[in-house]
Amino acid sequence: MKVLFITDVTDWNTAISVFEKEKPTVVFIGGDVVSDGFAHYWMTPPVGDYETNLKIINFLRKNQSEIEKTKWGSRLRDITSKLENNELFDETGYYRFETGLTNTLRLLLKWIFDEIDSRTIYASNENKGTWRKKMEEFYVDLVESYRKTETFQKHVQNHVNLFYDFISYAGEITGNVYVVKGNHDGYGDYYDVDRINNIVGCREISGKTIEVDNLTVLGLGYDETHYLRKLRPLLEEYSNKVDFVLTHAEEKRVKLIADIKPKIVFRGHYRVGHYRINDVDFVSAIFPSYVTVELQDEVIKNIQYHKH
Secondary structure: OEEEEEOOOOOOOOHHHHHHHHOOOEEEEOOOOOOOOOOHHHHOOOOOOHHHHHHHHHHHHHOHHHHOOOHHHHHHHHHHHHHHOOOOEOOOOOEEOOOOOEEOHHHHHHHHHHHHHHHOOOOOHHHOOHHHHHHHHHHHHHHHHHOOOHHHHHHHHHHHHHHHHHHHHHHHHHOOEEEOOOHHHHOOOOOOHHHHHOOOOEEEOOOOEEEEOOEEEEEEOHHHHHOHHHHHHHHHHHOOOOOEEEEOOOHHHHHHHHOOOOOEEEEOOOOOEEEEEOOEEEEEOOOOOEEEEEEEOOEEEEEEEEOO
């Protein structure tokens, strides 16, 4: 028996290639699968959408007189022109100057407005950073509005689709794909328990147990561990009765989970690598890093953390 453990997925693009490389017989997925706090779509720069680009252009033009006093004045026409034609940033989200210097939108704005600040004569130090603060407030508002756009939603949907594509592929081959819900999976309506359970070979097991090759697995999603009124009855019921725990548990709950004495805990949410708590093995990762565990005759023979 070989378990592939994936959790806290920032990017699903390499998941199928990892599955094909490792050839597991069981796949455990430990939460934050449709949304992770560091998922790549949260990091996409707020550009590419027409209305968003227009807001940036208007902001730069509104402050044109001050920008023209800096070295950025000579670049302003090029920047706004490329924004109008959606050509300012490449596919990685970086603007590339002729000199080879690269930067994101936020750094571009920061550099411009930091220089305005540095060239301004202030009556007192209390005014230091006034232009930088103006830029930061604009950028925060820009990000908030961008995340309501169709462009951003396409990034989200791509991440979600890749998750369901992966479990469909792995489920069809192994018949043993098990998933628990993470704290970030509450974003939108993308984490769908019924949809997971209707995929061949896949089961959502938050708050449930399943049998895999005569081994008992307890699933504990974030909600089951965050709320003690949910966690304590489950731990009392399954104390010394489970072999594996698949969970998305907070740090303050790991000792309680270790007390039921499973062979190993597959844990999302926090930490990376292989570690022990109260003589119980724990493994954690942030995909594209992952963990494999190999067993023979129900005995763990090998635990390996694969760093991306």
